[in-house]
């Protein structure tokens with residue numbers, strides 16, 4: 420059996436009703452307003468993540484897909500605790516890490532790593548690749564001493580397809596694709612089990628994208644990694660995912676296997692996303708069926724379905740009642756009043 424199919428039914432990550440809000444008007448004076456002749460204290464929030472629930476099995480690649488501004492990256496940063504959640508829970512291998520302090524989080528920081536979109540911005544330009552790779556090993560105690568860390572760093576260079584002698588160079592001496600290989604090597608330096616990849620190939624040339632994706636998938640097989648993949652490119656998501664979650668305005672509206680979501684989508688938003696993908700082979704490119712954009716600063720959430728303002732199938736009920744996230748077939752979930 421290919422190791423790419425070794426995902427188990429044991430959850431590694433369970434995200435439960437995760438909420439992330441950012442205060443819009445900071446400072447006490449800015450929160451004071453006159454209403455009907457009275458001074459009232461009112462804080463406004465950007466509702467970036469609005470009750471996200473999903474799980475990722477050991478060895479699985481789960482992707483979250485959606486338009487820019489839908490809350491995918493904020494969800495990823497909240498899960499890995501670069502941001503503290505407003506509410507909700509994030510269980511990693513059975514432990515709720517959402518409320519842990521910095522010291523309690525340290526072992527989990529080693530086990531959960533993140534690859535960012537821009538490999539140049541995420542690598543310290545003043546450090547050689549050797550320092551970039553060995554520092555986290557020494558910090559997390561993965562290597563006993565400098566010599567052992569350097570040996571492991573050289574092995575990592577080879578593992579991600581770079582030459583050992585390049586280890587003394589600085590990030591600016593590498594191409595974009597090579598820098599992303601260095602970022603991947605840095606995440607692997609601490610022997611993680613779970614990697615969040617936030618648009619890891621969207622800043623790269625198309626010709627390089629496949630190489631990096633293939634590298635990530637090879638590493639998954641070799642090291643039995645689990646991935647949360649954040650992407651807006653459906654072709655990338657289709658290529659690498661076991662299961663897919665479709666996100667709109669900070670909420671997951673559909674979850675299913677790659678086959679379910681791409682071949683038997685249920686939610687009108689998923690339909691619209693798939694329809695917006697260019698189709699080759701003699702047919703004209705389809706334009707997006709979506710009218711308007713995702714609100715960039717959603718301070719007031721609609722009362723009912725979050726997609727109602729753009730949904731071509733919206734009914735009266737959609738304006739007032741939030742659709743339940745229901746199971747329709749094994750592992751296929753959707754939140755829409757029209758699906759029965």
Ligand code: SF4
Nearest residue numbers: 724727730737755756
């Ligand atoms: Fe569209 Fe209504 Fe379904 Fe929301 S609940 S996706 S508005 S049909």
